[in-house]
Amino acid sequence: MNNNLFQWVKHHKTLAVFAATLLVVGACKAAEMLTPTKEIALIIGEPWKDMQARSTAEIGPVYEGRHWYRQPKQLSYMRFADPVHGFKTPAAKFFTVGFDDKGNIDGVRLSPQVEPLPLQEALDIVLDLQNQWRKSGWELDEPEEYPAYDNTPVWHEALKKCAALSTHWNAGKLYQLMIVITCYENTRYPDNKGYLVTISMGKYRE
Template sequence: MVIVILLSLALIKGLPGEPEIALVIGEPYEAMRQRSSATIDPAIPEVVSFNIPKSDARLRFIDPQYGFVTPQARFFTIIFNNELINSVRMSPQIEPLLLDDTLKIVLDLQEQWLQGGWIPIRVKDDPPFADTPQWRAQLRDEYKGGTSYWQAGSQYQLMLVVGRFEDDKRPEEERYLITLAIAKPWVKP
């Protein structure tokens, strides 16, 4: 049992040596490239664009107060404007996951955010995710899914979305896709 728990934590937190992108919103893009162990192309000067790491990588959000770490991601974009990091959009997973595995990742991320001082916002319409029968039923409904918004002081917001995903590799299984977007605040709390 202890080995299973340790392996689960390793999958969520990441193993040492896994490629990672280490960044904070608003910093120079080149500082992120130099600090990160995942390979990513340089920014294009004086434009708004995005780049994708050359391999699967986890995100290490390095703000000293609001930092957190995601599992490895295959879909991972870093958006920049005039060589400054503007936002991140990613799916903190390598492939569509079963519901139990999806909830493990989502609940771990929310716990990291709570511990770091992030506050859930818009909770009346978009409450934080929970492992409850109501949430499971909502996520299983392919037309509903779920969204949760979080804010870190006046510096950052993030949006976490979970939805059913039709996986061509496993058409008989219920699979889920997690989407995470981080930027400076863009919605009213």
């Protein structure tokens, strides 16, 4: 085989492998999009096995005698199952549930989205969650220093400058959470930044 022909074959083999890889990745993403989103239904402080029994998503067991965390095995949303202070998030690609050395749930961290979002879409997620919290008895902590997110020019400008602060919410003296929108450059939105919503949640602490 002459050198030019060898290079041609090598080049086209590489393209074929790359194309096949793209097809596999695309098929996986398509399958994920077509698979119904599962639910992780939990209450902070409850035994891990209670969450497992209540949820439709698979999530692994606890490690005995240590603090750790697990992630759902399928794309899942969270339903906070407290009968008074409950709420529901959108599906979360990043989603971890922590447990303590007694096997009880002690915290949650998640980003309630499946990809980086434009500013308004990220803000809409937060506004919806804030409305759910208000309706289910959550109250804003330190509202003067850390006000709730709002759909106003002031908030839009802060988000565009990556200068939006987190806000903190309490459900009586049972639970507390923090939510924040952060931003970063993203090639999917060349004219805009990508935005990421993050929630951290756990037991109430003074």
